[in-house]
Amino acid sequence: MAAEESQERTDLSDLVASRMEELGLSYRRLEELCLDPEAPAAGETGERLWKRGTLENLAKRRRIKTPDLPQLRALAAGLQLDLEQVRAAAGAQFLGIDTVWSEDGRVRALVAGFREMDPEDQDKVLALMQSRRRVRRGG
Template identity: 30%
Template sequence: MPSSQQQDREAPRRPLSDFISAHVVSKDISYKALAARSEDPVTGQQVTDQWIRDVASGRLRRTPDLWRLRALAAGLGVDLDEIRARAIQQYLDYEVATVQTGDAEWVTVSVPPSLTPEERRRVAEMASEIARMMDKPQRDGQ
């Protein structure tokens, strides 16, 4: 029987699909209603409810175009970076961990997809600690 750590590493990763599905359920809205408010603020293009269903179900196999991600972010009412990170994880099997190190400063690091959630959390903490250590001499010298 595989350990829980092995199961974490072998489980299909569908962070964007799962996020959309959870949003639809938690907000008690239809895919059609979500599509109606999913307009790209740059191009004005809208995604269809069928496209959103395809993403949510995992049927969409290719990485969505940027305009579609912007439209989806607008419809979901979340930051584009959150949708982009979830799409990168799901379609490119590449994870990005971002840690805020100051009021307006962030550190972004590549995290191997084989790491468990606990290992990912530790990488983010280490990156944050390194950034704080590097910043301390600069603040002490001011």
């Protein structure tokens, strides 16, 4: 697909664009900061996991190849965000998987198409999460 085509979901794109604005980052600077913190000798080899053009395409809601885990770790590091926040946004944008949290924020479920469900079905998912939490606690 051409880079000019827009993504249907833009969760990660929106996160990148808003965080870049908050931090006052250029695409070039973000490229420099996107180093996988788990890579051996991160930053010493000069190998970048993100290119300036790819970051620009992502932030401008153009199609890019689905990023892998090392790229997501590097992006989280560059944007100074929690990896789980970046993973959730990528899962939503590239796989249509929504991260759903229980009311108390202690239970998480990955649900395909949760945002597209009607409110009644969303409530059923949340109730199932709550019931599973009660079972695990023993009552």
